[in-house]
Amino acid sequence: MRIQMKKFGEMLISRPQGKDAFAQTKAYIITGKEKKIILDFKGIKVLTPSWADEFITKLHEIFADKLAFININNSSVKASLDLLKKYSFR
Amino acid sequence: MDMNNKIIRRSLEWILRNSGGKFLSQNEYCATRDVFEARLDTLLEELNKINISHELIPLIIAVCGEIGNNSFDHNSGSWRDIPGIFFSSDIDNRIIVLADRGQGIKKTLEKAVPNIKTAKDALRIAFTKIISGRLPEHRGNGLKFVTEVVKTNNLDFFFKSGNATVKIKRTLSFHSAKEAIKGCLAVIGF
Numbered sequence: 352m353r354i355q356m357k358k359f360g361e362m363l364i365s366r367p368q369g370k371d372a373f374a375q376t377k378a379y380i381i382t383g384k385e386k387k388i389i390l391d392f393k394g395i396k397v398l399t400p401s402w403a404d405e406f407i408t409k410l411h412e413i414f415a416d417k418l419a420f421i422n423i424n425n426s427s428v429k430a431s432l433d434l435l436k437k438y439s440f441r
Numbered sequence: 442m443d444m445n446n447k448i449i450r451r452s453l454e455w456i457l458r459n460s461g462g463k464f465l466s467q468n469e470y471c472a473t474r475d476v477f478e479a480r481l482d483t484l485l486e487e488l489n490k491i492n493i494s495h496e497l498i499p500l501i502i503a504v505c506g507e508i509g510n511n512s513f514d515h516n517s518g519s520w521r522d523i524p525g526i527f528f529s530s531d532i533d534n535r536i537i538v539l540a541d542r543g544q545g546i547k548k549t550l551e552k553a554v555p556n557i558k559t560a561k562d563a564l565r566i567a568f569t570k571i572i573s574g575r576l577p578e579h580r581g582n583g584l585k586f587v588t589e590v591v592k593t594n595n596l597d598f599f600f601k602s603g604n605a606t607v608k609i610k611r612t613l614s615f616h617s618a619k620e621a622i623k624g625c626l627a628v629i630g631f
Contacts, residue, residue, distance in 0.1 A: 362485070364478050364506040366514060396485060397499045399506040400586045401514075427499035430590055438582050 352385045357394040359406075364397065369405030376410070388414050393422040400431040407432070408439045442536065442597045442630040448529045449628055452540040456622050461523040461542045472525035477509045480528055487532055493631065500590050501537070501631055504598075507583040508539045508627045516543030521623060537629040545624055546602040560603025561615050568600075568607055588613060597630030 356363065359372040381388065388410060392398070411418050423429055443449075448469075455464055471477035481502055488498045505528075512526045520543055527540040543549075547563035557563045568584045591598040591609045598609040604621035608614050 362478060362482055362502075362506075364481060365474055365510055367474070397481070397502045397506065399503045399510065400582050401507060401510045404582065425499050426496045427503040430500060430586065431503065434582055434586050434589070438585065 352381065352387070353389040353391050354380065355394075356390055356392050361394060361396045363395060363402040363406075364399050366401045366405050369402035372402075373406045373409050376406070381413075383413055385414070385417070387417050387419060389419045389421055391421050392425060392428045395425055395428055398425070398428045398431045400434045403431045403435055404439055408435055411435075411440050442599065442628065443534065444599070444628075446531060446534055446536050446538075448531050448536065448538045449626075451529070452527045452538045452626060453622070455527055456540050456542060456624050456626060461521065465527060469527055469529045470525060471509070471528050472523075474509075474513050477513070477526065477528060478506075481506055481509075484530055484537070487530070491532060497594055497631065500594060501596070501629065504587050504590055504596075504629060505537060505539060507587055508629075511583055512539070512541040512543055512625065515549045516541060519544050535631045537631070538627070540624065540626045542624045545622075559617075560605035560621070561617055564600070564602060564605045564607050565615050568609075568613060591629075597628075599626075599628040599630075601626045 354376065360368070363369065390407065420432060423432060451469065455461060458464060471480055484505065485498065485502050488501065509526055509528065522542060527538065530537045546567050547557055547560045550563050550566055551557055554566060557566065568588055587598065588609055590596070592611055600607045601618060601622055602625045604618045606616045606618050608616070
């Protein structure tokens with residue numbers, strides 16, 4: 352399953368927003384049994400590690416290695432994902 | 442980075458006042474997260490118009506976002522008097538300033554790390570350890586992000602809380618200051 356991150360906005364900044372995005376995703380988009388989840392960052396202007404921690408870290412807790420990222424050319428997307436991989440993904 | 446810059450002096454004036462209300466203009470003050478995020482959007486547009494690496498712009502905005510996030514995350518319901526933050530930029534002089542009249546780093550971190558002796562110790566923990574002032578929520582990587590982005594992209598960064606400061610260029614250095622502030626002040630030079 353591919354999730355277009357732009358559906359949550361182009362500027363993914365605050366923790367409450369990230370939390371809300373995760374709640375929506377968990378309730379209405381994913382079942383937890385998907386074989387692969389692809390997060391598509393096309394069109395994202397800014398991603399902070401705070402938003403990413405509330406959304407991506409929590410997805411990673413469910414899907415681990417089944418979680419993949421595409422269109423990560425944006426420098427803030429790259430930097431935030433690198434930080435999560437280093438300090439948040441277990 | 443010129444610490445006598447007018448917006449730095451303005452933010453310090455606001456932090457040091459006995460009362461924070463009725464001082465800042467609408468252009469300087471973000472009472473809520475929504476206002477702050479709208480202003481981040483505006484800053485993104487302003488940076489896109491100037492001669493600056495387009496790779497750097499999202500990182501600058503993300504750093505501002507993290508600093509502002511911390512102010513709102515850690516002071517909700519605990520602001521000294523008025524909620525919200527000072528957020529202003531001097532594009533010509535390549536400076537962005539954020540400040541709050543919140544609890545300050547030491548008081549915030551004491552919830553997770555009791556017996557922190559000094560403001561300088563608190564800053565050292567905040568900028569170098571993954572510890573949150575809002576345990577058991579998993580947090581604490583925002584200031585590490587700021588540190589790594591500043592160091593890797595040759596930005597300038599200054600942060601003050603209590604009577605301690607941290608400066609980041611290629612390395613971090615922590616200092617004690619003569620004058621203490623309540624709350625936090627961050628200056629980003631690009």
